[in-house]
Amino acid sequence: MEGLRLNLNALKPAAPKTDAVRATAKRKVEAKKTETLDEAFVRLSESKFTDKERRQFDAAYQAFRDGNFVRTGTGKLTKKEVCEIGRTHLAETGAAIRRQRIEETLANKPDNYYILTDDSELPGFVERIREEVRRQRTEWPGRFEKIGVDSLVACDFEGTGLDSYIDLSIGFSIWLPLLEEGYYLPYGHVGGFDVPAAHKDTDPQLTRSKVIAAISPYLSTPQHGKTFHMGAARYDLHVAQTDGYTIRGCVWDTLDAMHLMNEHEPSYGLKPLTQKYGKYFGVTGTVFTFEDLFGNRSPAPFNTELVGIYAINDVKYGWGLCEFQFEMMQKYGRLFDCYALIDSKLPETDVFMERCGFCIDLDQLRALEAEYEPKVEEATRRVFETYGIDDEFVRKMDRTINAAKIQKWIAAQQKRIRTADDRITKKLTKVNEMKAAGKTHTKSYQNELEMLAKYRKQRAELADATVDNAPQDIKEFVITNGNHIAYLIYDHLGIKDQTSKIERGKKRSTKSDVLDIYFSEEPSLEPLATVAEYTKLLTTYIRPILGSHGVESVMEVDGRLHTNFKAGGTATGRYSSSSYRARKPEVATWL
Template sequence: MTEWRDRFRILGVDTMTAGDFEGTGVDTYIDLSIGFSIWLPLLNEGYYLPYGHVDMRGELGFEFLTEQSAFKAGDPQLTRSKVIAAISPYLSRPNHGKTFHMGSARYDLHVAIKDGYEIGGCVWDTLDAMNLLNEHEESYGLKPLIAKYGRLFGIDGEIFTFEDLFGNRSPAPFNTELVGIYAINDVKYGWKLFEWQYEMMAQAPSADGKGRLLECYARIDSKLPETDVFLARCGFEIDLEGLAKLEAEFTQKLEEAKRAVIETYGIDAEFVRKMDRTINAKKVADWIAAQERKIARRDEAIAKLKASIAADEAAGKTHLKRYADAKTRLAELEAEVLVPADEKHAPLFTEEFSITNGNHLAYLIYDHLGIRDRTPQFKRGKTRSTAADVMEAYYAEEEALKPLATVAAYEKLLNTYVTKIPQALEADGRLHSEFKAGGTATGRYSSSGYSGRPIDILREFETEGDEPPWD
């Protein structure tokens, strides 16, 4: 606060450090922290405080552990309650700023809540910041970014990822020295990346020449991690009665919009036939070829039967059963009616138009209405797309597609919100979403529901010969 007075005032904090929790996993509601690491930039020192490592040697599924890498019962580590009591007053103070790296800020905030306190002053997430600085990075992981940009802020040499050291698993069974070396380097990398991002934003030019990118991050993005976690854990109360009324209203309007599509575009039997012949051209050709073969086989069989009958008659063998059978079979084949092998007589492979069928929609748009195909602008190497992003662009530009746009609007309202939200409520009757800044391809917010652990996780608690207590 003395040496860096007002350095980070724009973020609303008096100090800054980089922190990180190691945990039993990445589930924000179930997993627990096993240690905390922090980088103290003025001292240029990092520390790892371990308190939840466990001895898993000899346990099924932990054969990867070696004597050198494993945590052993009796190895020194700190006491969980004492560490939390020591670090929570600092971590909960909003005037002391913290940066958590590469999207883990929200995870760390969740972990602290499970440990009995709330982190304050979480004003930087290097993943959010990197998305704001450059939306075209090949990878936004901390280590790939350090490998790419580290030379600009004094970090050279090989960079090891979490997976390099521990694989896709918790670091809890590994010894505290190994995890500590990784964790301290992690917060060091996080701090260095934060400093560089901070300076890049401060220097970034803008249209008015005032360089307001840092101001934008400080006013908006710096508030997101804590806000997102609050929203996720608090959840949303849903007006189920109101949604039910909307479902009834929108369902009726959707049906009306679909009827309008049929009427506006003249979708009748002739339309369906033309569509069928276009989208099923190969099937029609295959049917014609198969029918030609069938007719040829019948004609060949008739010719052979006639020859056999004529031979028997010439030889005076009309009394034979062979002769009678040949006459009967000939009559059957000559009475058989085979439709001509041409497009006119080919069957319909599609008997009705469906607005949810991509092939049907493509025929309506590109063939019937003659809309210019601009798919390559959105999807390289693709043509005649009916994907949502392509269609949205068409709807904005093509007046002829207004009836389809109306259908799409009601389908999105129903399928994305009205009918889906009631099915996504948690046990407390609220909707809980995990929010992610820059989570979409366009850089917008994304959200996802908590999916819980797979049912296989229950096997971890079963013992041979015993039934699980929840049966």
């Protein structure tokens, strides 16, 4: 009976926990949870991140430190979950900051900023432009003679997007410098969107057709000069064409002018330039960018007051930058003459050429493709023959390119060998001990022998940890692979590295401008130069235009090739261009 005696005290209900006990227990649980998350963040911090992911991770960690970190998943904390939480916090923080900036912008609207919302105000607005022109002719006689106009103002369009062919303007802004007045004419804002300071369908704005009728005569007059901050896209001139008229007298592009003045600016955006040089034309303090107020979207859903203040700021900044450039260029060398005689003529010319496009003889291109493809094949064959590219060449290339990887394999293989040898030694010791104890007749002894045989077999299958035994990852020479070309040039042929002439601090480059140096100086590279020449013609020009070999054609639905010219698109100052690829054929057809 003694063994059956129960501890009756154990069956009594536990005493209720006091609030203090509960609080202590809760703190312990929370402390344990915090420690676990701390460890998780330390572990995840060692992961590989893109710049975007790193910002998200940092935001999530800051939220955790602030006590605002709420998990969206269960189990082990992952990089994906942390980045998603960080993305959400960034969006929420950005939205809050954006709302604050919007409130600040609306609260500080200058008295000389005019946002017109009634069509009856248009005649008075046009009269103010006439007054500005009259005053400039009187107070600034001949000031703009070299750039071919007798007056100059800053203009800008706000639009539904960045596609200069199909996006529409939603408003026009202008700065009249002598009158010190800025105007915004809204006519394309839309309601129904959940944004701060949203435009409502009932909010007044101007009639598009009446605004265009009011401003187009002035904007189309060549002797009335305009400055825009357009750059390579020439967006505003394209927008006017889409709206049905042509801007003339566009004689100043502040982005192009800054390229001419300083080709090493970190950024050529209007806001960064204003932030940097604004002190010279009366703009100090923080300058809000488009993203600061509107994020990554069109300004069309926002109300006319907010967009109007932002737009007038833009033309005011644009005028200040233009005047600063205008004066500085005349002080130093012949920059102004260069700009006046050449650059001032480019915006209108570029847009004319871009919209015209180029007629392409597709039959001739197909003939060239048929001619060049066999030449590439023949030149490629000569590359393999000339440089002796065979299995041994490929193996040596693999040993060189993957040298670091091979050393890691050797270290790992040595560890595997040591582990296998240790297992065999321990198992052999065990077998000998059982043999000495006279246990050779037991099943355990037989099991030990089988395990010993298994370990010896595994050890025999392990190759020696040498370079020759390391796996070969590269199985063939690929003529379009930059690493393979680098091995051929720098290691196999021993050509002196001249990368630093093109890219300071870089080595062993296979970029086209570096290869061009070698091709011009090294006769031994003739076969490779031939491949590069014909491959570039095929892949850069012929196939993208024809849309052959699985490449989407860059030709537009009008049967022409359109491009965007970039006056400052190269380090050498030459023109460059990029294909216009934003407009989808089905969209253009529908329009």
